[in-house]
Amino acid sequence: MTDERVENLEWARIDHDRAKRRGFPEVIYGPGKTTPQIRELFVRLAERNPNVLCTRTDEAAHAAVREALPAEARDALHFHADCGLLALRRDVRVRWRGTVLIVSAGTSDQKVGHEAIRCAEVMGNKVERISDVGVAGLHRLLAEVPTLERASVIICVAGFEAALPSVVAGLVHCPVIAVPTSTGYGASFHGVTALLSCLSSCAAGVTTVNIDNGFGAAYAATLMNRIGGEVTDS
Amino acid sequence: MTDERVENLEWARIDHDRAKRRGFPEVIYGPGKTTPQIRELFVRLAERNPNVLCTRTDEAAHAAVREALPAEARDALHFHADCGLLALRRDVRVRWRGTVLIVSAGTSDQKVGHEAIRCAEVMGNKVERISDVGVAGLHRLLAEVPTLERASVIICVAGFEAALPSVVAGLVHCPVIAVPTSTGYGASFHGVTALLSCLSSCAAGVTTVNIDNGFGAAYAATLMNRIGGEVTDS
Amino acid sequence: MTDERVENLEWARIDHDRAKRRGFPEVIYGPGKTTPQIRELFVRLAERNPNVLCTRTDEAAHAAVREALPAEARDALHFHADCGLLALRRDVRVRWRGTVLIVSAGTSDQKVGHEAIRCAEVMGNKVERISDVGVAGLHRLLAEVPTLERASVIICVAGFEAALPSVVAGLVHCPVIAVPTSTGYGASFHGVTALLSCLSSCAAGVTTVNIDNGFGAAYAATLMNRIGGEVTDS
Amino acid sequence: MTDERVENLEWARIDHDRAKRRGFPEVIYGPGKTTPQIRELFVRLAERNPNVLCTRTDEAAHAAVREALPAEARDALHFHADCGLLALRRDVRVRWRGTVLIVSAGTSDQKVGHEAIRCAEVMGNKVERISDVGVAGLHRLLAEVPTLERASVIICVAGFEAALPSVVAGLVHCPVIAVPTSTGYGASFHGVTALLSCLSSCAAGVTTVNIDNGFGAAYAATLMNRIGGEVTDS
Amino acid sequence: MTDERVENLEWARIDHDRAKRRGFPEVIYGPGKTTPQIRELFVRLAERNPNVLCTRTDEAAHAAVREALPAEARDALHFHADCGLLALRRDVRVRWRGTVLIVSAGTSDQKVGHEAIRCAEVMGNKVERISDVGVAGLHRLLAEVPTLERASVIICVAGFEAALPSVVAGLVHCPVIAVPTSTGYGASFHGVTALLSCLSSCAAGVTTVNIDNGFGAAYAATLMNRIGGEVTDS
Amino acid sequence: MTDERVENLEWARIDHDRAKRRGFPEVIYGPGKTTPQIRELFVRLAERNPNVLCTRTDEAAHAAVREALPAEARDALHFHADCGLLALRRDVRVRWRGTVLIVSAGTSDQKVGHEAIRCAEVMGNKVERISDVGVAGLHRLLAEVPTLERASVIICVAGFEAALPSVVAGLVHCPVIAVPTSTGYGASFHGVTALLSCLSSCAAGVTTVNIDNGFGAAYAATLMNRIGGEVTDS
Amino acid sequence: MTDERVENLEWARIDHDRAKRRGFPEVIYGPGKTTPQIRELFVRLAERNPNVLCTRTDEAAHAAVREALPAEARDALHFHADCGLLALRRDVRVRWRGTVLIVSAGTSDQKVGHEAIRCAEVMGNKVERISDVGVAGLHRLLAEVPTLERASVIICVAGFEAALPSVVAGLVHCPVIAVPTSTGYGASFHGVTALLSCLSSCAAGVTTVNIDNGFGAAYAATLMNRIGGEVTDS
Amino acid sequence: MTDERVENLEWARIDHDRAKRRGFPEVIYGPGKTTPQIRELFVRLAERNPNVLCTRTDEAAHAAVREALPAEARDALHFHADCGLLALRRDVRVRWRGTVLIVSAGTSDQKVGHEAIRCAEVMGNKVERISDVGVAGLHRLLAEVPTLERASVIICVAGFEAALPSVVAGLVHCPVIAVPTSTGYGASFHGVTALLSCLSSCAAGVTTVNIDNGFGAAYAATLMNRIGGEVTDS
DSSP states (O other): OOOTTEEEOSSOEEETTHHHHHSSOOOEEOTTOOHHHHHHHHHHHHHHOSEEEEESOOHHHHHHHHHHSOHHHHTTEEEETTTTEEEEEOOOOOOBSSEEEEEESOGGGHHHHHHHHHHHHHTTOEEEEEOOOOGGGHHHHHTTHHHHHTOSEEEEEEOTTOOHHHHHHTTOSSOEEEEEOOOOOGGGGGGHHHHHHHHTOSSTTEEEOOTTOHHHHHHHHHHHHHHTOBGGGO | OOOTTEEEOSSOEEETTHHHHHSSOOOEEOTTOOHHHHHHHHHHHHHHOSEEEEESOOHHHHHHHHHHSOHHHHTTEEEETTTTEEEEEOOOOOOBSSEEEEEESOGGGHHHHHHHHHHHHHTTOEEEEEOOOOGGGHHHHHTTHHHHHHOSEEEEEEOTTOOHHHHHHTTOSSOEEEEEOOOOOGGGGGGHHHHHHHHTOSSTTEEEOOTTOHHHHHHHHHHHHHHTOBGGGO | OOOTTEEEOSSOEEETTHHHHHSSOOOEEOTTOOHHHHHHHHHHHHHHOSEEEEESOOHHHHHHHHHHSOHHHHTTEEEETTTTEEEEEOOOOOOBSSEEEEEESOGGGHHHHHHHHHHHHHTTOEEEEEOOOOGGGHHHHHTTHHHHHTOSEEEEEEOTTOOHHHHHHTTOSSOEEEEEOOOOOGGGGGGHHHHHHHHTOSSTTEEEOOTTOHHHHHHHHHHHHHHTOBGGGO | OOOTTEEEOSSOEEETTHHHHHSSOOOEEOTTOOHHHHHHHHHHHHHHOSEEEEESOOHHHHHHHHHHSOHHHHTTEEEETTTTEEEEEOOOOOOBSSEEEEEESOGGGHHHHHHHHHHHHHTTOEEEEEOOOOGGGTHHHHTTHHHHHTOSEEEEEEOTTOOHHHHHHTTOSSOEEEEEOOOOOGGGGGGHHHHHHHHTOSSTTEEEOOTTOHHHHHHHHHHHHHHTOBGGGO | OOOTTEEEOSSOEEETTHHHHHSSOOOEEOTTOOHHHHHHHHHHHHHHOSEEEEESOOHHHHHHHHHHSOHHHHTTEEEETTTTEEEEEOOOOOOBSSEEEEEESOGGGHHHHHHHHHHHHHTTOEEEEEOOOOGGGTHHHHTTHHHHHHOSEEEEEEOTTOOHHHHHHTTOSSOEEEEEOOOOOGGGGGGHHHHHHHHTOSSTTEEEOOTTOHHHHHHHHHHHHHTTOBGGGO | OOOTTEEEOSSOEEETTHHHHHSSOOOEEOTTOOHHHHHHHHHHHHHHOSEEEEESOOHHHHHHHHHHSOHHHHTTEEEETTTTEEEEEOOOOOOBSSEEEEEESOGGGHHHHHHHHHHHHHTTOEEEEEOOOOGGGTHHHHTTHHHHHTOSEEEEEEOTTOOHHHHHHTTOSSOEEEEEOOOOOGGGGGGHHHHHHHHTOSSTTEEEOOTTOHHHHHHHHHHHHHTTOBGGGO | OOOTTEEEOSSOEEETTHHHHHSSOOOEEOTTOOHHHHHHHHHHHHHHOSEEEEESOOHHHHHHHHHHSOHHHHTTEEEETTTTEEEEEOOOOOOBSSEEEEEESOGGGHHHHHHHHHHHHHTTOEEEEEOOOOGGGTHHHHTTHHHHHTOSEEEEEEOTTOOHHHHHHTTOSSOEEEEEOOOOOGGGGGGHHHHHHHHTOSSTTEEEOOTTOHHHHHHHHHHHHHTTOBGGGO | OOOTTEEEOSSOEEETTHHHHHSSOOOEEOTTOOHHHHHHHHHHHHHHOSEEEEESOOHHHHHHHHHHSOHHHHTTEEEETTTTEEEEEOOOOOOBSSEEEEEESOGGGHHHHHHHHHHHHHTTOEEEEEOOOOGGGHHHHHTTHHHHHTOSEEEEEEOTTOOHHHHHHTTOSSOEEEEEOOOOOGGGGGGHHHHHHHHTOSSTTEEEOOTTOHHHHHHHHHHHHHHTOBGGGO
C-alpha cells in the first residue's frame, strides 16, 4: 500500500491524514497495547506532529517513550499519573479564540477533570476551571455565574446522580458537554446512573460523552471552540 | 380462624389490625383486582374506618363503591381521575403538627404529585405544594426557599434526570422523600434513570420510594410528620 | 412572588427569563400535559417571543393553540405530524453564520431527522440535510464529503447499530452530535444499542443526546453554531 | 470570592454553611481523594465543628488526620476499620428526643449496620440495635416487637432478598429506612436485588437509600428524629 | 418417520411418549399458535389421554376445542378465563398421597395462583390454598402454620418484593416452590424484582420458576408430590 | 450526484450497486416507512431486479405495491401475512448447490421460521425444514439426524431457553445459524434469554443473528451456501 | 430474651429451633463474617447437632474451627477447598430412601457440583453423580438414561447456555433442580444467561436456584427426597 | 460404559466421536479446570488427533502438557501467551480451498484477533489478516477492498461501538462473522455494546459470536470454508 496518508506497520496503520482531516493527529488509546507498541506509535506520530497524546497509559509507557524521543522533545513530554495521560506538548500556543471551562462537581471527580483540562490545553484552547461545586451546596456554583457566562464551551464533570450539568446548562447560552464519572457506589453503577442522568437532562443543549471520558469531552470542546475562529485571525 | 384482627373472605384477608399497628388502615392496591373485589374490600374497610384509600383504580370501581357505600358516606368519596385514586375522607381534621410540602419539577409530573397531595391530606397532614420548579430555571426554586424551610417533611417529585431532590435537600434540614417519576423517554427508561439518580443523590438525607409512588411517599411522610406529635397535644 | 422573570400559574411557572439566559424561550414538552395546559403555556410564550416550540404533542393541542393564538400568528404556526412538533415561526431569519447539517442513516429514521431540521430552522440556523446514507452502502456517504466538510455542526441520526456517527466524525473537523434512534428491533432495544454505540464511538469528538431527541440535538447544534457569530455581525 | 460560607481551596470548596443549613457539617466522601486532601478537608472542618465524619476511607487517612489534628482532639477521633468510617466526636451529647433503632438481618451485614450506628451516634441520636433477625427464623424478630415499637425511626439493614424491611414495617408505626446491602452472590447482583426489593416493598412507609449506604440512612434518620424535637427543649 | 411415539403433523410433532416418560402428556403452550392449531393439538392429545391442558390461550380456542371434542368429553372441559387455562379433566381422582398447598401473598396475584391450583388438580394432586397473607400483616400467615405444616409441597405465589417465600420456607420442612408474579409497578419491573428476590432467598430450600408460571410450579409440585407415592399404593 | 450506482430520491438513496456488490439487491425494511415510500422503493428495485423483498410490512403496503407493479409481475408477488414479508419472486431457480435447512423448536416459533424459509427461497436456495423438535422431546430431533447431516447450512430457530442450537450443532459439521425468537414470557425477556443462550452456546461453530431475524439468517445462510458454488457450474 | 430456641450472642442470634422446624440446623454463610465469628457459630451449632455446615469459607476458618472443636469431632470435619465448604459430618447414615443424582455439564462446573454432592451427603441422602455430559455430545448423556431414571431427585449443574436441565428434564419423571453456574465469559454474564435459560426452560418441572448455589440445590433436594420417607421406616 | 466414542475418566468424558461428527476434535476450555486435568485431557486427545487446542489457559498448563506429550510432539506445541491459546499443530496442511480473512479494528483488539488466526490455521484454513482499520480512518479499509473481495469468509474483530462489521459486510458478498471485543470502557460495558451493535447491524449477512470469542469465530469460519470443498478435491 503506497497511500501516503497511512503508515502501515502491519500490526497498526497510523492515520497520518487525520491531523489534516480532523484538526488533531490520531490519539493513542493505551489499554490493550504493549509498551513497545505505544512507544513506536508515539514516536512516529511525534515525527510529524508537534503535539501527541496517549490516554489511559502508565509510567512504563512514559519511560519508554521518553527514552525513544529525541532529546529536544523530552522537556515537552508530561505524564499525568492521576489520569494516565501521556502528553507531548511542543506547541503551547493558544489557538482558538474562545475559552473552554471545566466545571467539576466534587473533588472525587478530579482525575477526569484533569484529563479534560490537559487535553484541552494540548489541543490549543484557553482553559479555565471551577472545582467542587456540587449541587448540594448551590451557592458555591451561583457565585461563579460570571465565569460560566464568559465561557465558549463548558465541560461539566459529575458523578453520582450528575445533577450539575442540568443546573449549569440552565444558566448559560453556550454548549455544555456532560462527562459522567464513575464516582459513586451501589446504584451509581460505576457511572451508568450519571450517564443516564446527563442524557435525560431537562436542560436542553446538553450533549454527553462516555463515562470518565475527559479526553473525548476536550476533543469535542475543541471542535466547538474552533467554530469561533482562531486567535490569529482576529 | 377467629382472630378478630383479620376478616377472612377466603380470597382476601382484611388486616383490620393495621390501623392500630401502623396508624392507617390497609390501603387497597387496585391493579389485578376485579371491580366487585374492590367494592367489597372498600366497603368493609369503610365500616370500621373513617378514611379509606384505593390506589390505581378506575371509574368503574368508583361507581361500584359509590353505590355500595351508605348514603351518608358518598359525599366524602372522591375519585381523582388523573392519578386513579379513590378516596373516602370523612375525617378531614389536620392531625399532625408539621406541614408536608410537595415540590414537583415539571407540569408533566403533576399526576404523581396529585396522588401524594391527596393521600397526605386524607392521612391527616397539613399540605402545601410548589409546582414546576425544575432545575433548568433555578431562580423559580430559589424564590421559594422560605416555603421549603418551614416544611416538616418534603416530598420531591421529579422525572427525567431527577436533579431536583438533590438541590432541594441541599437547602433544608428536614427529611426529603424523593419520588422519581416515569416522565421522560429514551434513556429515562420509564423512570429508572430518575430512580437511580435519587438513590445516588449527593445530598445526604434523601430517601427514595418506588417510581410514580406518590401514595407511598405520602404514607412515609405521614409517619415522619407524626414524630412531631399531634395538633391536639399542643 | 413578584419576580418578573417567572409567570406563576400555580400549576406551572413560565421561565420568561430563559430566552435571555439561554438564547431561546422555554420549549414545551408535550407528554403528561393536558391540551388546555399546552394551549395556555403556548399562548403565553407567544405573547413575548416570536418563535415558540412544543415537542411530542398531537393534533388536538395544535387545534387548541391555533384557535387561541391571535389571527396574525396563525399562518406562522405549523404542526409536523410525523414527529409531533408544534412550531410557531414568525421570525424566519437565518441568524447564525454557520450551517447545521442533518445526516440520517435510513428512511426509517426520518421522523427524528425531521424534528431536528424543523427545530434547527426555528432557532435561526441555515439547515442542510443528507438522507439515507447508512454505512451498508458507503459510497452514498462518500459522495457527499464536500457537503459534510462545509458544515459548521453535523447532527447525525441513526438507529440499529448507529455506525454512521463514527464514520462521519472520522471525515470532518466540525462537531458531530449523534442522535441515536429507536429504529430497530430485538437487540436494538428501542434505541439503547444505538445510544451505547454513539457513546462508545471510536471517533473522538462525537457527543450524544437522548434516544430520538431530534429537538435536543438541534438545540445543542444552535448553541454550537452560535459560537461562530451572527449573520448580522459580518 | 469572599463568600464567608465557602472556603475555596481551589481544588475544593468547603461548604461551611452546611452545618447551619442542614444541621450537620459537610461529610467527606473518601474515595477518589488523596490522603493529603482528606487530611486538609478534615482539619478545616474540625476547626469549626465539634463532630466531623469521613466515610469509606482507610487507615492511612486516619493516621494523617490524627497527626494533623490538635492534640486535644485526638482522643475524640475514631477509625472504624470494618466500615472505613473516620469519626471525630467531641460533642457526645444525645441531642434528639427519639431513638434510632438499627435492625440488621444477618451477621454478614454488620459492616453496614456499624456505619449506620456510628454515624447516628455522632449526629446526636440515642441509638439501639437488634442484630441477626433474618426472616428465615421469624421468632427472633417477633421476640423484639417491644423494642421495635419504642423506636422513633428504624433503620433496617438487609442483603440477599431483603425481606426484612417489609416485615418490620408491617409491625410498627414509625418510619422505616431500608438499607439494602451487597451481601449475597449470583442473582443478588451486589445488592441490586435487595435494593429493588426494598423499593417494591408491599409495606407502605418504607423509604430506601443506596446500597450499603449506612451513613445516608443515619443522616436521614437524624433529620426525621429531629422532627420530634431536642432533648433540651423538654 | 414411523416412530410411534411421535405424531408428525408437519407443522408440529406431538410427543405422545411424554405421558409415559414424564408422567403427564405434553401441555400446549397457547401463544403464537393459531386457533386451528390449538384445536388440532388438543383433540389429538385428548384421543390418547384423559386429561389435557393448554395454557395462556383464549375463549376462541376454547370454543374451537369444545366443538371439536367428542360430546362426552365436553362436560370435562373448562376454560379458566382469569388465567387463560383450558383444561380437560376427565380423570378427577386424587392420585398422589401428599397435599400441594398454594399460598399467595395478595389478591392481585390470584390469577397466577388459580393457574397453579387448577393445574395441580388436573395432575392428580390434593390441593389446598391460603390467600392474601402478605408479610405486611404477618399474623395472617402465622395463624395458618398448621396448614403449612401438613403440606407435602408448598407453592408460594408473590409479586412486588416477594418476601413471602422466604418467610414461609423458614417455617416448614417441605419444599417451597416460589412463583414470582408480575404484580407491581416501577422498580418491580414486571416481576423481575420478585424473581430475583426468590432466587436470593435467605431461606434455604426455596426453588423458583419463571415469572407468573403457575403451571410450571404445579408441574414441579406434582413431580415432587409423586415421590411420596400414589394414594392407591397405600 | 451522477453516480449510477445510487438513485437519489432525496428522502432515500437506492443502492442499486448492492446486487452486484453483495449478491442480492437492497432489501426494504418496512417499519418507519410510509406506504407510499415502500411502494416507490419496491417498484424501483423491481425495475432492475427480478426478486425483491420488503420485511416487516403490512397488507396496505402489499396492496399499494401490487397496484403499482406492472401486470406481469403481480403473479410473482406474495405477501406472507404471518411474518409480514412482501416478496416478489420472478426468478424461481435454485441457484446454489447446497441445501439450507430450517429447524425450529416449537410451533410458536413458526412465524420466524417462515420468514427464514421464504427469504432463503427467494435468494435462490434449495430449502428444507424440520419443525417442532424442541429438546424436551429429544427423540423427535434424533429421528431427523440424516436430514441434518445432508444440509449445507442449518438455520436453527428457537425461543425460551433456546437449547436447540447447541444440540443441533453438536450433531453436524455444517455451520449453524441460531435465530433466537421472542417466544416466551417472564424471564425470557422477549427473546433476550434465547439470544444470550445462543451466544453462550457450548457447541462451537454456532453464530447468531438478532432476535426474530429470520430474514438475516436466510441472508447469511445464502452467503454461506454460495461458497459451495452455483448449480449451473457443476 | 429467654427464648430457648434462640441463642443470643448480641452480634448473632443462633436459631437452634431450625433443626426441628426445617429438618437441618442453621447453615453458616461464610462471606462477611470474621474467622472468630465463624468459629463461634460453628462450635455452638456443633454442641447441639451432629452435622454442621459452613459455606463459602476458607482455610483460616477451617483451622480455627478445627482447633476449637472437641478432639473427638475433628476427624469428622472436612474442608473442601475447591468449593469452600466446611463440613462436620458425625452422622454418616443415609437417612432418606431415594437417591439424589447430581448431573453436571462440564468439568469447569465441578466446583459447584462438588458443593452439591457434599451437602447432599451431609444431609443424609444417598448420592450419585454423572459428570461432563454437556449437550454438545449428546450420546454421553443418552448412555446414562438408566441412571437418570432411577433417581428420586436430579440436580443439574450447568453454565454457559445451560441447555442441560431442559434436556434432562425431558427424559425423566422426577423433579429436576437446575443450578446455573458462572462458568463462561462475555454474554454468559457470570451465570446470568445460564440462570435465565433455566428459568425459561421449555421442559416443565424444572425449578431453579441461584447461580453457583450447589448448597441450596442440595438442601431443596433433601426436602424433596424426604417426601419419599426415611430408610428406617421401610 | 463401553461406548467407544466416549472415554470416561469419571470427572470427564472425552467425546472422541466429535472429530468425526463435527470435523475437529473436542477443544478444551481452560477456565475452571486444574492443570492436571488439562494435561490429561490434552494428552488423551493428542493420542488420537494430530491437532489439539486448549483455549484460555496459562503457562503452567503449557508446561505440564509439554512434559506429558511424547518428545516428537513437543515441537508442534505452541503457547500463545497473549490470548492463552495452547495449540498442538502436527498437521500443518491447508485443507480447505477458500481463505479466511481476519480484519481487526484496532491494535487493542489484537489478542482476540490472534486467537482467531491461530485457531483458523490449526483447523486447516489458509488465513490472511488486515489489522487496525477502524472506521474513524475509513481510507485505511477502503485501500484493502481487493483483499476483502477475495476472501471466502471474513472474521471481523472490533470493540467499542463495533461499526466495522457493518462497513465490511456492506462491501463484500462473503459471510462476515463479527467478533465483538471487550475493548473499551464505560458505556462499552466490557463488550456488550459491541455485541449488541453487531447483532443490530444494518448490513444483512453478519452473524455474531460471543464477546472476545476468537476461537468460536475461527471454528464457525472453518465450517463455512469447508462448504467450498477441500484443496485436495480440486
